[in-house]
Amino acid sequence: MAKFMDVHNGFVGVTAEQLREAHDRDLAIEKDEGVHFERAWLDPEAGKVFCLATGPSKEAVMRIHERAGHPTPEVYELTVEVA
Amino acid sequence: MAKFMDVHNGFVGVTAEQLREAHDRDLAIEKDEGVHFERAWLDPEAGKVFCLATGPSKEAVMRIHERAGHPTPEVYELTVEVA
Numbered sequence: 001m002a003k004f005m006d007v008h009n010g011f012v013g014v015t016a017e018q019l020r021e022a023h024d025r026d027l028a029i030e031k032d033e034g035v036h037f038e039r040a041w042l043d044p045e046a047g048k049v050f051c052l053a054t055g056p057s058k059e060a061v062m063r064i065h066e067r068a069g070h071p072t073p074e075v076y077e078l079t080v081e082v083a
Numbered sequence: 084m085a086k087f088m089d090v091h092n093g094f095v096g097v098t099a100e101q102l103r104e105a106h107d108r109d110l111a112i113e114k115d116e117g118v119h120f121e122r123a124w125l126d127p128e129a130g131k132v133f134c135l136a137t138g139p140s141k142e143a144v145m146r147i148h149e150r151a152g153h154p155t156p157e158v159y160e161l162t163v164e165v166a
Contacts (some may be wrong), residue, residue, distance in 0.1 A: 014163075015163075016165075023165045038166065039164065039165070039166045040166075041163065041164050042164075043159035043161055045160070048088075048159050050133070050161075076129050076133075077126055077128070078124040078125065078126055078133075079127060080099045080124065080125040081122065081124050082099075082102055082106045083122045
């Protein structure tokens with residue numbers, strides 16, 4: 001299982017409730033691709049959303065986001081993590 | 084205390100050890116600005132690094148990264164988080 005960060009643009013002014021709804025649409029179908037979206041963060045001023053996910057491939061992550069209505073081409077595979 | 088995601092470009096081919104060293108340089112001085120870098124993730128193919136931090140301001144995060152030798156203008160304040 002690999003780890004991914006994806007980035008969405010254009011979420012300016014989005015509310016906490018709207019992010020919750022968008023994230024829930026991912027969670028509802030993520031099992032179809034063996035993906036799990038662990039967490040999502042929003043900067044509503046810049047309109048940026050970052051999602052941390054695990055899954056079998058970048059394409060699997062992209063397919064879930066696309067079906068959930070918020071496609072993004074920006075998905076990065078995180079092969080190194082430090083804390 | 085606010086939460087931030089910052090993004091670095093140009094880290095193509097960077098190793099786990101090099102990321103560890105870069106992150107340790109942040110950790111060594113982060114208290115000067117009341118910042119804490121919780122986690123950093125690397126995609127060495129795309130050359131992207133994402134750092135999740137807490138701190139008093141975007142500028143405080145930027146000052147630590149600048150002093151540690153890896154400045155970035157891309158720092159986002161994460162006012163919403165879902166899991």
